[in-house]
Amino acid sequence: MDSPKLMNKTQEVTYFALNNELNRPVDGKIPLHKDREAVRAFFLEHVNPNTVFFYTLDEKLDYLIEHDYLEAEFLGKYNRKFVKKLMKETYKKNSVSVHLCPHLSSTNNMQ
Numbered sequence: 001m002d003s004p005k006l007m008n009k010t011q012e013v014t015y016f017a018l019n020n021e022l023n024r025p026v027d028g029k030i031p032l033h034k035d036r037e038a039v040r041a042f043f044l045e046h047v048n049p050n051t052v053f054f055y056t057l058d059e060k061l062d063y064l065i066e067h068d069y070l071e072a073e074f075l076g077k078y079n080r081k082f083v084k085k086l087m088k089e090t091y092k093k094n095s096v097s098v099h100l101c102p103h104l105s106s107t108n109n110m111q
Contacts (some may be wrong), residue, residue, distance in 0.1 A: 015041035057084045 018038035022030060054060040061083065064070040075083065 013045055015039075015045055057087055060087075 015038045018034050018041055021034040022032070022038075024031070052063065054063065058080070061070070061075065061080070065072045065075065
């Protein structure tokens with residue numbers, strides 16, 4: 001099984017400039033479409049390239065421990081099967097994250 005993959009990062013950062021354009025009214029109106037463009041650019045330039053994909057929940061948990069996002073001692077107090085079940089239930093109920101970050105929906109089928 002391959003290890004988790006980090007997407008390639010883009011060099012150009014435009015979301016900051018687009019967001020700043022909100023402060024410059026055009027014909028006396030705030031250009032709200034620049035905010036939508038900035039959010040899209042932020043996902044394309046920052047979120048997507050920094051997203052790590054996992055094949056299983058075990059692989060995800062191991063990665064989170066290895067990279068100090070979770071403490072092994074704390075997680076070790078719980079049965080791994082219970083933790084994975086809890087994660088699956090959380091993914092099911094967290095429709096906002098699944099909607100904003102479609103890659104999370106693929107974790108619903110992880111073992």
